[in-house]
Amino acid sequence: MTFVFIGLGVAAAAAAAFFGLRLLRERLRAEAEGRASRIAADAESRAQTRLKEADLEVEEWRSTAEARFESQTRQKREEQQRLEERLKEQERNVARKLQLLDQRHQELDEREAKLKEREDRASSLEKEAHSLIQERRQKLERVAGLTARDARRELLREVEGEARQETSSLIRRIEEETLAEAGSRARRIVAEAIQRLPASDLVDGVITVVKLPSDDMKGRIIGREGRNIRALEMATGVDVIVDETPQSIVLSSFDPFRRAVAQMAIERLIEDGRIHPARIEEMVARARSEVAESLDALGESAAFELGITGLPHRLQRLLGKLKYRMVLGYNLLDHSVEVARLASQMAMLLGLHPEVVMRAGLLHEIGQVEESRADTHPILVSADLAGKFNEDPRVVQAILALHGTGAEPSVDAALLKVAEKAILARPGEKDTSLQGFMERMRSFEAIASSFHGVTRAFAMRSGKEVRVLVEADAVSDGDVVTLSKEITSRIQKEVEYPGAVRISVIRETRAVDYAT
Template sequence: LERIAGLTQEEAKNMLIRKIEDEAKLQAIQTIRRIEEETKERSKALAREIISNAIQRSAAEHVVETTVSVVDLPSDDMKGRIIGREGRNIRALEMATGVDIIVDDTPEAVILSSFDPLRRELARMAIEKLVADGRIHPARIEDIVEQVKVELEEKIKQEGENTLVELGIQNMHPELVKYLGKLKYRTSYGQNVLQHSKEVALLAALMAKELGADVNVALRAGLLHDIGKAVDKDYEGTHTELSVELAKKYGESEAVVQAIASHHRDIDFPSVEAVLVQAADTLSAARPGARRELLETYIQRLEKLEQIATSFEGVAKAFALQAGREIRIIVDAQKVSDDRAALIARDIAQKIKEELDYPGQIKVVVIREMRAVEYAR
C-alpha cells in the first residue's frame, strides 16, 4: 500500500488527521454560525417581547400641548369687565402675566395665548380668581397675580409629590421634587415633559424587571433624565448637563447619575440600566403623535426673542406676544431714563434684525413705569 500510494504509513496518517481536522473545523464554524444566528433571532424576539410588554403595560396617553388655554366665564357680560374702561384691565393682566388675552366671539370664554405653559396657568388661575371675586381693576389684578404666584409654587410642589406617589419612589430631595413639578409646565416638541418623564421611568423599570436589572435605578434615572429642562433659561449648559448636575447636587446615586448622563449617548453606556433609560426615552419620544417639530421651532424662536431683550442692561422682564410679532419689554425705572428707554427699543430692534430670521416685522415696545409710593400714618 505504501508503495502504491507513494506515501509512508506516517505520512498517510498525518494526511488523514489533517483532513479530519479540516472537516471538524468546517463543521465547528458552521455550527457556531448557526448558533449565533439562532441566538440573534432569539435575542431579537426576546427584546421585541420585553419592549412590547413594557409598552402594553405602560399604556400612556398622548396629548400634544398647544400654545393656548381657554378660561370659561359665567356669562359674556364678564368679558367687558375683563377688558375694563378703555382696555385698562386687560392691559394690566397682560403686563402682569406676560400672556396675550384674546376676547373674541367664543361664547362665555376668553383665550390665553403664550408659548410658556407656566405663564398661561398663572393667567388662567388669576382670571378665575378675579371672576369669582368680582372686583376687577388694575390694583386688584396686581394683588391677585402675586397671590396666584404663591399658590402656583405650592401647586408645582404638590404635582412633584403626586408623581413620586404614583411611581412608588421614596427618599427624593425636596428640591428635586419641586423641579419635577415644574416639568408639568414644560414641553419638548409639543410633548409634556413630566408626562414623558413618567413614561420613560415606567418603561425603563418594566424592562429592568424583565431583565433582572436594578428596577429602582432604572425608575429614578428614567424620571430624572430630563429634570434639567425645569431649570430656567438663564443657566448655561445642555439639559443633560443640567440634569446630571442636579442629580449629583441633590444626592442621587452614582448609578442614577451615570444613566442620566448617557441617555443621549454623550458618554458610553456604563450599565444595563443606562441602556434601558436610553431605549425608554427613544420609545416615548418616537410614538406616533407624541412630538411635533414645527411647534418646537416656533417656541425656540420666541424664547430667543425674549433672550435678546433680557440681555440688555436695565431690562426687568420681556414677553413675546402676538405669536412673536410683538416683544413687550419692561425696564427698571430706577436704572433707565425715558431717553435711554427709547435707545434700548432701537438697539433691541437692531439686534433682533441681525440675529433672528422672521417673516414680516416685529414690534418692539419698551415700557418704563415710574411709581412713587408713600404711606400716610
C-alpha cells in the first residue's frame, strides 16, 4: 500500500513538473515574444526618428543651398548693376566729351568761315582799290593834265586816306567781336570751374554740439549745485548749455578756438570718468595745449589737400590758425582752400599752370592771424610773409593784386581776384550781422584785458556778460569794485551794444601745499 502511495506521489509530482515546465515554457515564450515585439517597435521608432532627422537634414541642406544660391545670385546681380551703372556713366562722359568736341568743331568752323569772309572782303577791297587807282589816274591825266608821277602821288594820297579809314573801322569791328567772344568764354570758364567745386555746407559759427553717451552724464557735467559747469565755463570762457536735447550739450562762444578746447576737454572728461573742478582745470589746460600743437597738422593737411608740398613750418602754423578764425561769418581756412581750388580750376581750363594761383589762393589770408602786425592791412602782411619765406614772386604779386596797389597786372592776379569774388558772392557765404557780433565781443574782451592786474577776460552769454579774472596779488578786494566800474565806463563810451552788459570781476585766492 505504501508503494502505491509512493507511486501515486511520484506520478503526481511528475505530472505537476510536466505541467509546470509547460507553463514555464509558455511564459518564457510569451516574454520572448513581448521582448521581440518591443525590440521591433523600438527599432521601428528609431527608424522613424532617423528618417525624420534625415528629412530635416535634407531640408536644412536644401535651405542652405537655396540661401547660398540666392546670395550668390544677388551678389552677381548687384555686381552686374554696378557694371551697368559704370558703363552708363562712361557713356554719359563720352557723350559729354563728344558734345564738347562738337561745340569746339562748330566754333572752329565759325571762326574759319569768318576768316574766309574777311579774306574775301579784303580781296574785293583790294580789287576795288586797284580799279579806283586806275580810274583816278586816267581821270587826272585827262582832266588836270598832270604828269603820271604827280597823278600817282595824288592818287596814292587819296587811296591811303580811304584805306586808313576802312582799316580803322575793320579793326574796331574785329576788336568788338573779340571782346564779345572773350567775355562769353570767360563766363563759360568761370561757370564750369565753379561747377567742379564741391558744395560746402554752411554751419553755425558760434555753437558746437557735444554728444554724450547718455542723459545721466548731463547731471555729472553740471555737478553738485552747478560747481562743475561753473568751473568749466570759468576755465574755457565758453557758455555750456544743458537743455532737453537728448544725449547732447551745446557749447556757445564766438571764438572757435575756445569751443574746440572745451569740446576736447569735455570728451576727455567723459572718457576719464572723474569730473570735478580740479580735474576740469587740468583737462582744459591739457586740451588747450593739444589744440595749439595741432595747428601745424591742420595747415599741413590743408596744403596736402590741394597737393601743395614744401610749405615752411611758419606758414603751416599760420594756416592752422585760420581754422579758428571767422570773418564775415565764414571760416578763413575753408575760404582759402576754396579760393585756391577755384583759381586752379580756371587756370587749368585756360591751359595755364595752376601752381602759382593755387599757392596764392591758399596763402592770401594768413595776414589775418599775424598778431604782431595788426596795424597793417592783412593782404599786405600775407604778401610780405609769402615773400619772406621764399615763395615765387608771381605768388607774391598775385596776393598784392588783391589789395589793388603796388602790383602789376598779370593773368594769375586776375584769376585770383575772380576766384575771391566768386567765392564771396555765393549765397550764404557772408554774414555781416555775425561779423558785427564777433567784433563787439572782441572789443569787450580787449577793453577788459587792457586794465592792470587782469589775467583773462571772457565775453559770454551772447554779449550780455563779461567775466574778468584778476590776479589776487595785483588787485585787492577793494579794488575789484573800482575795476568793475572803470571797465563799465569804458565799454559804455567805446562800444555800441543793445541792452545791458553785466561786468563780473572775479578775484580768487588759492593756497596749495603738499604733505610728505
